[in-house]
Amino acid sequence: MEKIRWMPIVVVIIIGIVLGGLILTLGKPTIPGSEDEITSQEKRLSAIDSAPGEKERGGRVELAKGPRGGKLFATDDFSVEVTIFEKGVPPQFRLYLYHKGELIPPTEAKVSITLTRLGTPAQLFRFTPQGEYLIGDQEVEEPHSFDVAIVAEWKGRTYRWGYSQVEGRVEMSDETLKSSGIRIATAIPAIIKPTLKLLGEIIFNEHTILQIVPRIPGMVIAVMGHHGQHVQKGDVLAVIESPMLADLRSQYLVAKRRLTLAHTTYEREKQLWEEKITAKQDYLTAQQQWDEAKIALQLASERLHALGVSPESSLTEKNLSRYEIRTPIPGIIIAKAIVLGESVKEDTAVYTVADVSTVWAAITVYPKDLNVVKVGQVATIKATAFDVEGEGTVTYITTLVGGPTRAATARVELDNQAGRWRPGMFVTAELIAEEIQVPVAVLVEAVQTLRDWAVVFGRYGNYFEARPLELGRSDGTMVEVIKGLSAGEKYAAGNSFAIKAELGKAGASHDH
DSSP: OHHHHHHHHHHHHHHHHHHHHHHHHHOSOOOTTSHHHHHHHHHHOTTOSSOSSEEEETTEEEEOBOTTSSEEEEETTEEEEEEEEOSSSSOEEEEEEEETTEEOOGGGEEEEEEEEOTTSOOEEEEEEEETTEEEESSOOOSSOOEEEEEEEEETTEEEEEEEEEOOSEEEOOHHHHHHHTOOEEEOEEEEEOOEEEEEEEEEEOGGGEEEEOOSSOEEEEEEOOOTTOEEOTTOEEEEEEOHHHHHHHHHHHHHHHHHHHHHHHHHHHHHHHHTTSSOHHHHHHHHHHHHHHHHHHHHHHHHHHHTTOOTTHHHHOSOTTEEEEEOSSOEEEEEEOOOTTOEEOTTOOOEEEEOOSEEEEEEEEOGGGTTTOOTTOEEEEEESSSSOEEEEEEEEEOSOOBTTTTBEEEEEEEEOTTOOOOTTOEEEEEEEOOOEEEEEEEEGGGOEEETTEEEEEEEETTEEEEEEOEEEEEOSSEEEEEESOOTTOEEEOTTTHHHHHHHHHHTOOOOO
16 A cells, blocks of 8 residues: 555656656757747758848847748748849749748748838738749839838738848938038929030121122232231221222312302302393203202212212322222121232122121031921020030021031021130030920939939938939939939938938948
8 A cells, every 4th residue: 555655656756757858858948039949940941041030140130041042030830031033023022931941832821011111101012823932913112121011821820020121221310411511302393394415616607798899990009907807897908009999089079170160150140140131041051050060970979989988088188099998897807818019800809807796506407306406496505615605596497408417507696796606616505305394303413323223312301211213304404203203202402422422331232
């Protein structure tokens, strides 16, 4: 009876000894998510590079890595590997499912992912099986900076995980903004005025080029005007001696004296006739001679006027054959064909003077742009060599396409009262092609290059984050945003390159 009473106690002791041995043999029990569990899973998942869940390394939380380089999330024996695949395709989520470290068919579980970005609504991704993985139903847009919530359903259980990753993001307070000179602007609808840029050259206004001829033959006795010289209206360019001019002046002087004599005779005969001393016939004859003398003087005067000579100068000029060739317009002498001592004819072009108070910009217009350039269109002309800019209108477009460039020429008339434009200067012409209303536009100065993206830095609280943009038409001041930013969003405008520099200091990564 004594032995029977002690038997249960002995059995309990033996069981305790066996359990203690098992514990010492198998090691400590693991806690889900602990490093012991990670080590255990690493042994079971020979293909998995690092532990599932999160690990502390150097004070920074790192997610475990899966066999395909993605982020591995595990609870109990079930795990999901999240990858972003973008080789040859737009970035897309690909998920791999594991049970006890072994890949299982993607049809066994239902998974969804919710992305939350700064300044944008949450984005829900649903997945369908494809091969050995689940593929997301939409593109994972850049930058890959977001909070991720994962929900998986497998064998009646629901699993939830989450993680965050940051890319192209910088924290800056309002005080830092002021000290850095960064200005904040808002993406807004705008009118884009795309410009067409064409090359050209400044030329003389052909309507103000004048060839000067003597209008009377003679011998050159003085030359004052020379090639390239600026002259004013009425300046003497050359002097010739002309026997023909001497004859014309003599005829004028004779006609003037005859007119004086005829007028005196008329007045005397008129008085005698009124006093009944002479016959009326003598009075009428004197009147006729006076009329003829007036006609002769007028004819002599008109001949001198036609030569540009003042008839009255004949009364004071000692040398009746002296003829001064004067310029009738102000401008520049662009051609000279007269030398001292030569004999010139009345129709010889001895000088060419161009009035440069207005000039033309001859613009080369290629066939593809002919439908854009119109007569009356305003054009901004800029010199290529130095800082000269002006505005004019298109006055003419050649109807023929030809020459070495197989292009047409458009003429833009420019005011040149200040003499800034010099014929022969190369210029560029900017013409507004059309005015386009766009729903979203940003300042051109705000656009920066980050990796291979054109970006602006959106402002969200105390953070700036890169927003890759698909850009459209631009007028040099504003640029259309087709995709990447919504109307009303704030972004860094002035001095935005300072944010890019901060990203460089922070060593921005592209982590998937």
